[in-house]
Amino acid sequence: MSEQRTRPVGFGIWLILASVIGWWAAFQLTVEKFALLENPEESLACDLSPFIQCSTNLQSWQGSVFGFPNPIIGIAGWIAPLVVGVAIIAGARFPRWFWLTFGAGITFAFGFVCWLIFQSLYDLFVLCPWCMVTWAVTIPTFFATIVHLFRNGSFSRSATVQERAGRLMAWVPLATVLAFAIIIALAQLQQLDFLGEVARILF
8 A cells, every 4th residue: 555556535534633733732841931020929820730830841851851942842842753744635745765764753752751741740740731731642543654655665664564554544543542551551650649648748
């Protein structure tokens, strides 16, 4: 099932939706960062509880791991899948090197998100609402992109591999739900530990 015979419209639509949502989350985080710079003592709109808030993440070194606020990466980075998604809908065809480069970028984003999830749960002990929106679109985008690269022949020229990958795309939503379930379970366990620490300090 090569890309030359099948135009992946569904994948293109998802890239557009994910990019718009991811870009908006990054933009909102950037706005919150500006508000925090103007008034470090200000309570942000996304600060919902001691365990669910943006301030701690934005003020931590993890929030500017490359020397500038992480949301800037999102504002710039989500443009790429948006352009690719629009191009797919328009009927554009990309060479193998392009897809491999695109896959490498999405893989980096997925790895970075996984690292941020670990940092949020086990170092900062908070969950950032807008960060979670980013996680929610990055994870399925990674799954769908990897499957698509098998499906369109970027990873393998085998017709059998491509056909099986085409069928596997239908399982991406389930894989995404399972990934979300793992994150939620870890967050719940960590929240219990966090609340236990607070109780020990107070009492």
